[in-house]
Amino acid sequence: MTRELSKTYDPSGVEPRLYAWWEQRGFFHAEPDGREPFCIVIPLPNVTGSLHVGHALDHSIQDALIRWQRMRGANAMWQPGTDHAGIATQNVVERQLAAEGLSRHDVGREAFLERVWAWREQSGGLILRQMRRLGASCDWAREAFTLDEPRSRAVREVFCSLYEQGLVYRGNRIINWCPRCRTALSDIEVDHADEAGELAYLRYPGSDGGPGVVVATTRVETMLGDTAVAIHPDDERWAPLVGTSVSLPLMERQIPVVADDAVDPAFGTGAVKVTPAHDPNDYDIAQRHGLDVVDVMTDGATISANGGAYEGLERFEARRRIKDDLAALGLLVRVEPRTHPVGHCSRCGTVVEPRLSDQWFVKVGPLAEAAAGAVRDGRTRFVPERNAKGFLDWLEHLHDWCISRQIWWGHRIPAWYDDDGGVHVLRVDPTSEEVAARGLRRDPDVLDTWFSSALWPFSTLGWPDDTPELRTWYPTSVLVTGYDINTFWVSRMLMMGLHFMDDVPFETVLNHGLVRDRHGKKMSKSFGNVIDPLELIDRYGADALRFALLRASVPGLDVPLAEEWVEGGRRFANKLWNAARFVLLKLGDVTPAAGLPPADTLQLEDRWVLSRLAATRAAVDEALAAYDLSRAARALYHFVWDEYCDWYLELAKLREDRAARQVLAHVLDVAVRLLHPIAPFVTEEIWRALTVADDDTSLMRSAWPALGSGHPDPDAEAQMQALQEAVTELRRFRADHALAPSDRIDVVAVADEASRAVLAAGVDGISRLAGVGQWTFAAGSPQQEAVGKLVVSGAELFVPLSGLVDLEQECDRLRRELERARAELGRARGKLANPGFVAKAPQQVVQAERDKTVGWQATIDKLTAQLDELGC
């Protein structure tokens, strides 16, 4: 390992080499052992997807946590894998077929599935390869796929168990139907959006020739399937009609008028048409009153044979026709514009049709109750905590989960039917002889994708077998995901985990936000504001992207991202790199292994930087423990750049002693370790040079800096602050007078005893950083006529105005200072003038204000005197 580094950091040369080395050395792999476990299962990406910035954020957080825990000594395992993504993947392959003019039915089930598998072979796992570019330290040997054999076994076991326990059932119920995908959907696969529509008032004449009733509807075409009209039992307007019947126009059907509590008398006319086959409320009403159920829609959302003359019409065309026909009959009373929520298939956007259908369901009541209990009593907690509230509300209002899908790509439901209508749910596939002998037909449907992903935290660890992995890593530690899939996925994992493992699947749910563009806008192809993470990695490096994402990721809030922020990440990596170059130049044969020098050989800046390092280390630990990656990133950025580089390295340039070398090496070592979870590549490369590491030694395997063994040193911090103040004031003086860097200024310092000692010790440093030529101490102000005066705490610094500077500018400068001091004094006095403040505020707060008054008054006096002396 060479200790020489190139002038600028080149991520493209470093990252692939280090990643390949890490992976080949097996540094990502974990085996069950006795150490404290730490486990994250990846929010499984779609098998055919590619990496977008949302993944990059999600994975950066997880990798940071895993790397941190691994360094802490935990047995950290990051479980990777992919999801077969039923409808989404099937749709992609169906589109490919469509391009050839074929439908899936043309090729048949077997051939179609072969084609999906082939496509999965070809494009599957791309995202996992791309994750490596980001530096993701997944345990690749454990890669899983929701449709592989071990996971399929878990799915069958879960389905059959739930069926036996009565928690999975087959039922004829109203479900959401996508007429384009031609499958049932669960409630959460339907996106609701308010759309402009119409509320049409229809008259159904009385069977007795009377006026009948007027009903209101936004879906006129469903009237073909009406089997009743319902009114509220207390609604006096319509009371006389209850028990009579009305005539359903166009269908010439006589339908009863019933009274039901579910009707809202305030809506429309107070009378509601009842279409049991196409509306869940209506279905319930039909159940209560024993009404007929007439399905007037086909799988493709055209009107079925039950729709009489309208058979074959597309549903919206039918809506228009029926409205026209009713109008012609004088039965369309009126039409009002109305915006109302319309459900769309979350996969293809088609308007969803509520429809009565035979499907499989999970009875979620008991499962949801258990999940809610686990969240309520904190066995699983949310970060940020507030997200638990919405989650619990949602759990409370859950309907049973429709899990069967009329598609082919997925886990086939292990149910068979015999000729007598009997259902056989079987763990093991019956042989062909049995099938023939018993006349069994297999259920053609597959399971909702989320059914298999619900098992992910334990199916990946070997369940239903009792494996060492399961015993070690279940429950997993933290689930890192966007708040947008808490309902889809987190809820289901909680339910299944609690039910089958008798324990929560994860202790913490860390919700991050969505990645947005620089103006907080959602990224979308149509806006043209989509950022490609791989391109950013190419241009700026993975560390830069990770840093930009993590620095912006406050738990629960969205993350804005723009190229400049990533550029900032690259600059930081380069800054660190160059700090390391400098340190290595200074170091000679010293390495961090030398440890810290004896306390009595430490200079002020040594003690200061060690104190700041200790504070940073504590802040990073605290932030990471709270899953606040942003705070950790900001603390490290500030320490490395503003403290270590801007002050310590500058002061170290004056030093040649061994103590300085040891401190330089130690601080860089610790800083690089603390930063490794966030920026793994540049830190590894630096660390290997710094420690002269061999091929078996990686920063990944080094120890996390211990908390509590720091060097807090308030005295050093206070003294250093005084030196920094002197330097800053002198620099400001130079800037105000536009002095060239080569111009030295002389300083005569008048200081009280304590300040004099501090300044005297720091003269070399101050001089270097502020371009001071000659520094002397004096008992009183110098006799020269024209001097500049800088007031710092505990001292006055006089600078002879030896032709270098303009007297007028100096007067301006002093007046600005005076103005500032007066403002501060006014503020402090104002507070003290308030009797309530003096009486009720804590003593030290009041005293601090009194001290300020005295200090600012002294400053004002000095500045006023100086203005006088210069004749301003």
Add this chain to the structure above:
RNA sequence: GGGCUCGUAGCUCAGUGGGAGAGCGCUCGCCUCACACGCGAGAGGUCACAGGUUCAAAACCUGUCGAGCCCACCA
């Protein structure tokens, strides 16, 4: 309809009871022997608005306005 989040410097955001912060952008000066992916110095803010609590509010409470998100089987 219910719920949540946000409104702080030109932009994007931290800050959560005691003197307004960062990154980027902007201005001025510097290739100072780690770094021009840099160094130094600056300009820039009635902390959305109105009340209230408090000795003290950007922060806590109430309301208003504005932006966004989630949930929802009012036909």
